[in-house]
Amino acid sequence: MKYFTKHLDSVSESYFQHGRHATSFAAHMFIGSLACLGHAIFPFLFERTGSDVIRRLHDRMVVNRHLLTPAPRARVVSDPVAAER
Numbered sequence: 719m720k721y722f723t724k725h726l727d728s729v730s731e732s733y734f735q736h737g738r739h740a741t742s743f744a745a746h747m748f749i750g751s752l753a754c755l756g757h758a759i760f761p762f763l764f765e766r767t768g769s770d771v772i773r774r775l776h777d778r779m780v781v782n783r784h785l786l787t788p789a790p791r792a793r794v795v796s797d798p799v800a801a802e803r
Contacts, residue, residue: 743779746771
């Protein structure tokens with residue numbers, strides 16, 4: 719189970735949050751790949767679309783990741799006296 723949750727913990731996401739983000743990335747990459755394929759066949763089409771998609775995904779995944787994920791939750795202590803010991 720540790721291998722299953724290690725990455726989720728490292729990005730501070732639940733299973734479903736991570737699934738939603740990963741699916742969104744996959745959809746954008748798919749659209750970008752179609753644009754690249756279209757550009758390969760018709761070089762005058764989609765000249766910047768593929769690189770624009772990559773740039774936006776990089777910004778979401780790396781540069782602005784902290785804006786997408788909630789801050790780690792503080793530990794709740796039920797007995798404040800015991801926490802001071």
